[in-house]
Amino acid sequence: MLRAVSGYLRERLRRKREMIPVGITWTSFIAVDAIEFGGWVIAIVQRPAADLPVGLAGFAMSTTPMLLFFFFNMKLSPTVIWAAWSTATAMMLFGTSTPVHTDFAPVLLVLMVLAVAALSSVAGGLAAAVSAVALLLAASALHRLDAVALYLCFVGAAWLLGYVMRSQRLLMAKQIEAQEMLSEHAAADERRRIAREVHDVIAHSLSVTLLHVTGARRGLQQDRDVDDAIEALEQAEQLGRQAMADIRRTVGLLDRGPMKTTPEPAVHDIGILVKDFERAGLAVTLRIEGPTERVSGVLGLALYRIAQESLANIAKHAPDSKAAVVLEVSANSAKLAITNQLPAAVSAAQSSEGRGLRGMRQRVELLGGAINAGPTDAGWAVQADVPLHEGDASWRPWWCKQ
Numbered sequence: 001m002l003r004a005v006s007g008y009l010r011e012r013l014r015r016k017r018e019m020i021p022v023g024i025t026w027t028s029f030i031a032v033d034a035i036e037f038g039g040w041v042i043a044i045v046q047r048p049a050a051d052l053p054v055g056l057a058g059f060a061m062s063t064t065p066m067l068l069f070f071f072f073n074m075k076l077s078p079t080v081i082w083a084a085w086s087t088a089t090a091m092m093l094f095g096t097s098t099p100v101h102t103d104f105a106p107v108l109l110v111l112m113v114l115a116v117a118a119l120s121s122v123a124g125g126l127a128a129a130v131s132a133v134a135l136l137l138a139a140s141a142l143h144r145l146d147a148v149a150l151y152l153c154f155v156g157a158a159w160l161l162g163y164v165m166r167s168q169r170l171l172m173a174k175q176i177e178a179q180e181m182l183s184e185h186a187a188a189d190e191r192r193r194i195a196r197e198v199h200d201v202i203a204h205s206l207s208v209t210l211l212h213v214t215g216a217r218r219g220l221q222q223d224r225d226v227d228d229a230i231e232a233l234e235q236a237e238q239l240g241r242q243a244m245a246d247i248r249r250t251v252g253l254l255d256r257g258p259m260k261t262t263p264e265p266a267v268h269d270i271g272i273l274v275k276d277f278e279r280a281g282l283a284v285t286l287r288i289e290g291p292t293e294r295v296s297g298v299l300g301l302a303l304y305r306i307a308q309e310s311l312a313n314i315a316k317h318a319p320d321s322k323a324a325v326v327l328e329v330s331a332n333s334a335k336l337a338i339t340n341q342l343p344a345a346v347s348a349a350q351s352s353e354g355r356g357l358r359g360m361r362q363r364v365e366l367l368g369g370a371i372n373a374g375p376t377d378a379g380w381a382v383q384a385d386v387p388l389h390e391g392d393a394s395w396r397p398w399w400c401k402q
Contacts, residue, residue, distance in 0.1 A: 019075050021119060023169025032111055033066060039107035043092055051096035062088040062108055078120035082128050085112035098144040106151045110158045117162025129159040196359040209236045211280035211315050267292050267300035270307050274325055277311050283322045290329030294388055302363040303336050309356045310338035310382045333387050341379040
């Protein structure tokens with residue numbers, strides 16, 4: 001029973017917290033109400049017993065904003081606070097036996113200026129301060145308030161403090177908005193990253209699988225070689241299962257925390273990738289020069305995906321052409337080139353930049369490198385040049401050097 005009641009109260013407080021303006025905490029909210037309650041009790045005690053009905057009526061008027069907030073789900077309104085607390089103070093100053101030495105009734109007026117200045121605009125805070133000053137001066141002129149200068153100083157200090165609270169509240173609201181935008185951008189970047197991974201995995205697996213299926217079909221139609229056809233189909237099946245596992249792993253990144261990582265393809269896996277395409281029937285050669293251990297995991301994954309996407313495009317557009325993959329690792333950069341011989345018609349049809357080329361370009365640009373993909377005299381080429389140390393201002397791609 002107690003757990004249910006405490007859960008209900010926590011839920012009620014959570015909903016009430018959402019109704020409080022950004023930058024106003026429960027601590028400040030309760031502190032202002034406690035000061036108001038204490039000041040009002042002292043102001044009532046300071047007056048004769050004959051003034052008790054007026055004091056209680058003023059107290060009821062001053063609690064109107066709080067009652068509307070807690071029981072009628074009404075947001076904190078500067079206008080309601082202004083009207084209620086000014087009316088309650090006027091009732092105490094003009095409806096009771098005054099003047100009272102060190103009167104606490106104007107304390108509610110000071111709190112009103114503080115609250116309105118913190119919750120409303122600059123003009124609203126100034127208007128509340130002016131109305132409070134006018135009320136105090138009127139009470140002083142009617143000899144119902146002593147030491148008016150002290151109260152006026154309190155009103156000025158309350159307006160200044162409220163203005164500072166308002167500035168901090170707006171800055172906090174902007175900070176929260178900026179954090180939400182950053183979160184949205186981070187989520188969008190993660191979705192794009194996973195989309196690139198899924199696209200690369202699917203493009204590679206389907207391209208190699210189709211090569212195996214094509215080899216099996218040709219083996220049955222032309223050579224009547226059942227054994228070669230079965231071997232090609234078995235390799236296609238194995239690759240399909242591997243692709244499904246890769247897709248599950250990539251999509252599983254959506255449900256995993258930032259500390260849980262899984263092995264990603266690296267630069268040394270490019271050789272395995274080339275062998276997969278070669279076994280599938282693609283005429284492709286590989287040449288690696290330089291110390292590949294200098295290539296980081298992030299850079300190695302990018303180079304692997306670029307080679308994967310490029311070979312998948314070759315298998316899709318020109319499976320009978322000759323292709324070459326060249327990886328050169330130097331002291332400052334890693335250069336990857338994938339070239340193949342394409343007919344002119346195929347080269348022209350491939351000139352538009354699709355999702356695969358955009359994904360390769362994004363990978364390279366995020367690492368501070370550059371990529372060039374397009375037709376050449378011999379066919380088609382993809383050239384990527386990425387610095388080994390990201391952010392090196394002296395680095396430039398080899399095709400941009402003069």
